[in-house]
Amino acid sequence: MSLVEWCEATVSRYEYTHYISEFSNSISNLAFIIVSFYSSGKNPQCDYAICLIGVGSFIFHATESYYGQLLDELPMSLIAYLYYRQLFITSCKKSGAKSQAFLFLRGYEISLFIVWFVYIRYKLYWLFVSFFAAQLFVPLYIVSVVLPKTDQQKFDLAKGAFFAIWAVGCWAYEQYLHSIGQCPTDISDYRFYLHSYWHIGMAVAHYQFMQCIDQFHKERIRNE
Numbered sequence: 202m203s204l205v206e207w208c209e210a211t212v213s214r215y216e217y218t219h220y221i222s223e224f225s226n227s228i229s230n231l232a233f234i235i236v237s238f239y240s241s242g243k244n245p246q247c248d249y250a251i252c253l254i255g256v257g258s259f260i261f262h263a264t265e266s267y268y269g270q271l272l273d274e275l276p277m278s279l280i281a282y283l284y285y286r287q288l289f290i291t292s293c294k295k296s297g298a299k300s301q302a303f304l305f306l307r308g309y310e311i312s313l314f315i316v317w318f319v320y321i322r323y324k325l326y327w328l329f330v331s332f333f334a335a336q337l338f339v340p341l342y343i344v345s346v347v348l349p350k351t352d353q354q355k356f357d358l359a360k361g362a363f364f365a366i367w368a369v370g371c372w373a374y375e376q377y378l379h380s381i382g383q384c385p386t387d388i389s390d391y392r393f394y395l396h397s398y399w400h401i402g403m404a405v406a407h408y409q410f411m412q413c414i415d416q417f418h419k420e421r422i423r424n425e
Contacts, residue, residue, distance in 0.1 A: 203261065204326040206377055207396050208384035210265055226262040227399035230255040232404035240408065243415040244287055250280040251407055258400065273323065274329055281336035282313060284410070288343045291417040344413060354413045361409030364406040368402025371395045 209223040217224040240248045253263030257272030289306055316332045317327065344350070344358060375395035378384050385392040 203265050203267050204278065204324055206265070206268070206379070207262070208379050209262075209393070209396065211384045212386045213388075214265075221263040223262040223266045223396075225394055226396045226400070227259050229394075229400040230259040230262070232401045233258070235408075236404045236408045240411055243419070244283070244411065247280060247407075247411060247414075249282050250283055251404070254280065255404075256383070267324070274333075275317070278313065278317065278329075278333055278336060281333060281340070281406070282309070284340035284414070285309065285336070285343070287414050288340050288348065288417070291348060292343060344410075348417070350413070351388050353418060354416050357409050357416075359410040361406045361413065364409065365406035366401045368399045368406060371398040371402065375399070 207226060208225060209226050213223050213224075231348065233251050237248045237255070239250035240251070242248065257269070257274075257276050260266075261269035261273040263269070271341050286306070313336075314329060320328045320332075350358070372395070374392070375384075378392065378395075387393065413415035
């Protein structure tokens, strides 16, 4: 079994079909797959990773298995790394400090390997949540504070931040409801779909974030 349980599994496990445990939480992952096809294609690795998140998360919520959970979380960690890598390239081009930056990148990659080894070996869910939050913080700090941006990039970033904050709020609210044993059971209750909102919100946030990053890619191409 997986290391974490969501409200839909608690109140309506395998209710709609014997093949999918959490029906809404599984189907809502289509948002990630759709976004992967509508992305600009300037950073195909990120497009593949967001598609993998959709597929992995579907398997996770459909089966509630530990290996399904890893198929969900590994691509999440991967895409956070790819966010940083894309911004790292841009930052190096602007600052010219390549050697020191590359050492930091290698340290990041080694840390990523160690954390994932420890997480998989000892099944420490809190370790994944903490490290993933840190992984997201670094590229968000770089793109928000360090790199100069156009007005359009600022607008894209603001839209992405709005959807990300909304999604995280839904995720945290569901965790709270689950922890106090108050998971909604009525499918007409908007709170029944809180985890689905998390999927949709993060998919849209990714799309907006990539719109911002793609502008840096276009700028690098023009200057080369």
